Amino acid sequence: MESEQTQKYSFVAKAFHWGFILLFGYGIFKQVDELEQLADQALLEFELVFAIAFLFLLVARFIYMKRTQTSSLPANTSKLQQYAAKIVHYGMYMCLASISISGILIGVLYWSGIKSGSIINGVIGVHEFSFTLIYVLIAIHISAAIYHRFLCDGVWNSMVPFWKEKLD
Numbered sequence: 001m002e003s004e005q006t007q008k009y010s011f012v013a014k015a016f017h018w019g020f021i022l023l024f025g026y027g028i029f030k031q032v033d034e035l036e037q038l039a040d041q042a043l044l045e046f047e048l049v050f051a052i053a054f055l056f057l058l059v060a061r062f063i064y065m066k067r068t069q070t071s072s073l074p075a076n077t078s079k080l081q082q083y084a085a086k087i088v089h090y091g092m093y094m095c096l097a098s099i100s101i102s103g104i105l106i107g108v109l110y111w112s113g114i115k116s117g118s119i120i121n122g123v124i125g126v127h128e129f130s131f132t133l134i135y136v137l138i139a140i141h142i143s144a145a146i147y148h149r150f151l152c153d154g155v156w157n158s159m160v161p162f163w164k165e166k167l168d
């Protein structure tokens with residue numbers, strides 16, 4: 001019964017989900033540690049191209065997911081839990097958008113010669129706050145995924161290709 005209720009994500013949906021984890025991880029690994037580093041023109045250009053491509057793919061992912069996929073939560077999941085999942089998912093999308101948009105703004109400001117002052121510091125503040133928030137949301141998201149793994153309700157299997165639930 002449970003496996004009937006549980007919808008499987010398409011290959012494209014899974015590729016977006018896991019591909020973004022790699023892309024985001026790479027972005028963090030390559031992160032700019034100090035504003036002064038942007039004086040290196042090649043780094044500034046790379047960061048800008050990366051952030052624009054990231055934002056473009058994020059919008060493509062969001063449109064694809066909204067148009068073609070639905071959550072794998074079983075139909076009998078409480079309304080509260082459904083809202084909580086929605087808030088965390090939308091929250092992660094908003095943080096990823098805010099990280100790339102604020103990053104692009106930092107680059108554009110720096111390129112235009114605005115290298116210090118309250119405007120660029122404010123945008124850096126938004127960039128850093130979005131990271132603080134997304135780390136909290138990702139921790140909640142992964143905890144919820146593991147919780148569903150123990151519930152064995154098919155949610156884990158619908159997205160995760162390892163440590164499969166044994167559904168009968």
Ligand code: HEM
Nearest residue numbers: 017021065071072073085089092138142145155156159160
């Ligand atoms: C950077 C880390 C992550 C982000 C930003 C993220 C984001 C998302 C988002 C936005 C969704 C909703 C479907 C979509 O729009 O693609 C989702 C679904 C899901 N994710 Fe993640 N995820 C992350 C890491 C993980 C990890 C590490 C796991 C498991 C170990 C996981 C397990 C799942 C599962 C099981 C679903 C399906 C939930 C449902 O259908 O309601 N995610 N993820």
Ligand code: HEM
Nearest residue numbers: 027028031032033034035047048051103104106107128131
């Ligand atoms: C998706 C793209 C990006 C990712 C994943 C990313 C990643 C990060 C991370 C992890 C931090 C540290 C945040 C913290 O300490 O809480 C950071 C800070 C920063 N990033 Fe980005 N970034 C991106 C785009 C950009 C772009 C396009 C620029 C500018 C061209 C930029 C400039 C900066 C600056 C100036 C800081 C602050 C350094 C400081 O504390 O002085 N980022 N970024």
